[in-house]
Amino acid sequence: MADVGIRNVVKRFGKNEVIHGISCDIQDGEFIVILGPSGCGKSTLLRLIAGLEEITTGEISIDGKVVNRLEPADRDIAMVFQNYALYPHMTVYKNMAYGLKIRGMAKEEIEKRVLNAAKILELTSFLQRKPHQLSGGQRQRVAMGRCIVREPKVFLFDEPLSNLDAKLRVQMRLEIRKLHEDLKITSIYVTHDQVEAMTLGDRLIVMDNGYAAQIATPLEVYERPENMFVAGFIGSPSMNFIRAKVAEDGRGVEIPHVGKGLSLDRPVSGRAGHEVVLGIRPEHFEPAPETSALMGLIVDHTENLGADTLAHGHVGEGAASLTVRLPATHPVQKNAILPVRVSAKHVHLFDKERGSRIA
Ligand SMILES: Nc1ncnc2c1ncn2[C@@H]1O[C@H](COP(=O)(O)OP(=O)(O)OP(=O)(O)O)[C@@H](O)[C@H]1O
Ligand SMILES: [Mg+2]
Structure with missing residues (x-):
């Protein structure tokens, strides 16, 4: 568990600036949702936190330590993507255990963690199945299981539910929220779906074209939008x-x-x-x-x-x-x-x- 500090973070790709100086102090155990339309820089901001992109200027800290120069593997984070590629030839158990194994963790510890994650995610009876023998929602849970077993300080999610059908999305949304209430791991979740954002987030970062248009609780964002962008983006039909x-x-x-x-x-x-x-x-x-x-x-x-x-x-x-x-x-x-x-x-x-x- 950890707090995450984002301070005046700017990202340029060549001459093109796509993040224009965003700051946000994320509390330990908080669930933050980054929300905004396509192309506004949500994934880029998440990838900067993960260390998959280099920050142009500014600072990101995890658990009080500046991580600007740390490799993703050394940041103690786990990330779930939209395309959560599972290893097709491995069982559910092995999919979850693999990352720990290559880190050289003892077999007993791996087993303990995988069984615990499977229990939390209700995957215990599927451990010996291969991914193609699972539903979309079950596969999504395996992808989350892979992250849980690592016991990271921070969870990062990039539109993890967008490949699922509408009904499954609602179900998985509730499961992610429940998981967060159980584990209390600081989570940063990217979506362009405002219902997902409103129901999951303790606070939202509403992004407009590389800027943070407002950072506030879902209720504040609805009741007191700081500007016309947020006012028009939150709420359906629009204001x-x-x-x-x-x-x-x-x-x-x-x-x-x-x-x-x-x-x-x-x-x-x-x-x-x-x-x-x-x-x-x-x-x-x-x-x-x-x-x-x-x-x-x-x-x-x-x-x-x-x-x-x-x-x-x-x-x-x-x-x-x-x-x-x-x-x-x-x-x-x-x-x-x-x-x-x-x-x-x-x-x-x-x-x-x-x-x-x-x-
Ligand atoms: N590697 C890159 N090189 C150059 N430009 C990039 C790169 N990655 C992203 N961009 C640009 O940065 C901007 C923000 O992209 P980003 O992927 O962060 O948007 P997003 O909010 O995640 O959108 P979506 O909802 O479509 O996933 C876009 O204009 C995109 O074209
Ligand atoms: Mg994206």
Whole structure:
């Protein structure tokens, strides 16, 4: 077990800088998820921690010791990849034992560790099978078993579940979380799946194009996104963004497309008339009587998801389209006008130029 320090880490491939100075102090036993869209640098950051890539500038420490110059094998980490190649000709037992054997560990110790890992992963009755005789999920567990037996200080995962079907992914997600609760080994987990991130992580590093856009708990990231990138990336369907201006009294906003003001019952920073962006999640709109509605959504189309209905529509000419999530029992029709409101506590405000959150 160990803490991991990432300090001002920059990575360039030739002239191309792909990590622009990321810092994060990861606590001993913490489960950190690196989340972001394809190409934003998640795997690169993980590979820098693993020592598979060299850091351009900055520092990474494991258990208080700077590891910049240490080979991967000397960093006391274990990594599970998306393509966890098992040795096809070896049994499950041998797949798990192999790494320990080549390190010259005593046979009794190897046996003890493999049997223990097999028990944790419920693989005991499969130990004599070969990989082709296992399901995808069982193979994935063998790959994790190979890491567990090493008793590393840190686990690194790079999209380990993306080759599995949706149902198995949910099951394995729970197993990884359970495993972490049992073993309490510091874990760093890369994914582009926000549900995986929200359910697994103690904290998330949300990455945008080589930057850490926000580092916070899943709840903070959902309830208090630091910028429009995080606001739009977390949550499904995405947060609605609406152009607005700071109101005269400085305690709310005017929404030109709606021709109405929205009082927020709190001082809004920025002078009156300053352009801002309102962020409202689809689930935070609620149907309202026309007299107290903030806006009437002209419904363009609806999607029934079983428990909920999504109404997609627009307000006024040239306004961006909006999505509202309603209980499936609420009647809503194409081309009808749906009056909705939102409570002030669910309204996010962002700076139009910089995209950053406004107090
Ligand atoms: N060895 C390399 N040489 C040059 N550029 C690289 C190298 N490895 C990665 N990159 C570039 O660095 C950027 C980040 O890549 P990375 O693999 O870290 O993204 P990712 O967030 O893991 O994406 P994905 O979700 O698709 O796996 C990309 O633009 C990629 O093209
Ligand atoms: Mg990747």
